[in-house]
Amino acid sequence: MIHYNLSQKVAIITGGLGGIGQAAALAFANEYAKVIIWDLDAEKGKKAEYDIRINSGGKSIKFMLVDITNLEQVEAATEAVNELYGSIDILINNAGITRDASLQKMTTEQWQQVIDVNLTGVFNCTKFISPYMIKQKFGRIINTSSIVGLQGNYGQSNYVATKAGVVGLTKVWARELGPKGITVNAVAPGFIATGMIATVPQKFLDAAIARTPLGRVGTPKDVANAYLFLASKHAAFINGVTLRVDGGMVI
Ligand SMILES: NC(=O)c1ccc[n+]([C@@H]2O[C@H](COP(=O)([O-])OP(=O)(O)OC[C@H]3O[C@@H](n4cnc5c(N)ncnc54)[C@H](O)[C@@H]3O)[C@@H](O)[C@H]2O)c1
Numbered sequence: 001m002i003h004y005n006l007s008q009k010v011a012i013i014t015g016g017l018g019g020i021g022q023a024a025a026l027a028f029a030n031e032y033a034k035v036i037i038w039d040l041d042a043e044k045g046k047k048a049e050y051d052i053r054i055n056s057g058g059k060s061i062k063f064m065l066v067d068i069t070n071l072e073q074v075e076a077a078t079e080a081v082n083e084l085y086g087s088i089d090i091l092i093n094n095a096g097i098t099r100d101a102s103l104q105k106m107t108t109e110q111w112q113q114v115i116d117v118n119l120t121g122v123f124n125c126t127k128f129i130s131p132y133m134i135k136q137k138f139g140r141i142i143n144t145s146s147i148v149g150l151q152g153n154y155g156q157s158n159y160v161a162t163k164a165g166v167v168g169l170t171k172v173w174a175r176e177l178g179p180k181g182i183t184v185n186a187v188a189p190g191f192i193a194t195g196m197i198a199t200v201p202q203k204f205l206d207a208a209i210a211r212t213p214l215g216r217v218g219t220p221k222d223v224a225n226a227y228l229f230l231a232s233k234h235a236a237f238i239n240g241v242t243l244r245v246d247g248g249m250v251i
Contacts, residue, residue, distance in 0.1 A: 004232040006033035010085045011231065014038045014068050014125055015095025017048055019194020020144070023220030024092060024227050029056040031228065033090065036081055038066035038125075068095055068121030078128040088132045090231045093122045093143045093166075098196060100155045111158045118162030122169060130177060139182035140231045143170050144223075145242055147190045147250045163188075167242050174240030183239040187226045190246025192218040214247035 011028050015021040016037030029035045029052055039045060045063030052061045062084075066077045081088055097117045099110035122143060133139025148156055149163025166186055173184040191197055191208045197217070209216060226245045229235055244250060 004031045004228050004234070006031040006090070006228075006231065009033045009089040009231075010036070010081065010087050011090035011092065012036045012038060012081060012088060012125070012129065013092040013094055014066075014121070016063075016092075017041060017044050018094070019196065020189070020192060020220045020223045021092075021094045022048055022052070024094065024224040025061060026052050026055055027221070027224040027228050028090075028231070029053075029059040029061050032059060033231075034060040034085055035062070036085075037061070037063045038068065038077060039063070039095070040065070040067060068125055069116045071124055074124045075128050078125075078132070082132055087136055088129050089136075089138060090140045091125060091129045091133075091142070092227055092231070093125055093141070094227075095121055096144060096146075096162075096196075098156070098159050100159065102155050103157055106157055114158035114162055118159065119165050119169075122166060126169075126173065130173075130182065133182045134177070134180045137181035139177070139180075140235075141173065141177070141182060141184040142227050142230050143184070143186040145170075145186045145188040147188050147244060147246050150188060150242070150244075151250055170242060171240050178239050183230075183235065185230045185235070185238060185240065186242040187223060187230070188242050188244045188246070189223045190218055190244070190249045192220060192223055192245075194220055208249065212247040212249040213251075216247065218245060218247060 011033040016025045017039040025035050042065050049063045066073050099114050143166045145166045146163040170186040
């Protein structure tokens with residue numbers, strides 16, 4: 001087993017109560033990072049804090065109620081994390097939503113909701129957290145794209161626009177923040193077994209598995225492992241890439 005040892009590193013994981021986010025929170029806690037989850041459900045947050053603390057043998061985990069679409073909340077929470085921990089080293093822009101419909105059926109509201117979370121939320125968090133990383137001349141930012149952001153997908157104009165947008169933002173920020181000691185990379189998961197794909201009809205999942213050389217959907221841990229690697233010192237010279245975690249579905 002690889003040990004990344006993120007000891008003393010402070011890591012914010014947005015959407016950390018979801019399938020991938022919670023696996024990432026546990027994986028980062030197990031590597032001794034001080035993990036802070038930003039998500040929307042206080043009750044679920046308390047339970048996740050408890051579960052992750054138990055499952056990681058008592059390591060550092062904290063939940064904060066933060067809606068990443070809300071600029072004031074993001075700014076206040078960023079200041080609170082810095083006050084509590086004295087630095088912010090890792091940002092995993094993992095929160096994301098879908099509101100699927102084909103072009104003609106997609107409402108303006110569905111369009112806007114997805115843009116607000118998946119794109120503006122990523123902008124908000126990175127805008128407010130990166131100055132702390134710049135000050136300490138170190139940071140790791142990992143954005144969550146999707147393979148559909150690379151190849152498109154029926155019924156996902158809004159989602160695909162944001163996930164392709166995240167690839168673009170990753171390249172811009174890799175250029176802007178690289179000279180300041182911060183790497184910015186993206187992960188593009190394929191189909192991962194979380195609540196997000198619970199509504200995908202089985203025949204689509206079967207078709208996706210048939211197109212995947214490794215012959216299965218991914219697990220949240222598969223994606224968490226990619227986050228860990230990109231956040232670690234082993235990825236020190238990797239900047240501006242989008243790493244697919246899809247079993248080879250898109251090659
Ligand atoms: N599951 C997949 O197959 C898959 C594939 C490709 C990419 N992704 C991406 O991976 C990321 C994680 O997805 P998941 O499968 O764990 O989804 P999930 O639905 O299980 O978790 C997403 C989390 O984001 C949180 N969230 C939503 N809006 C928020 C907001 N405004 N502020 C703070 N938190 C908010 C939700 O409450 C939820 O806990 C997303 O960006 C998703 O687009 C997932």
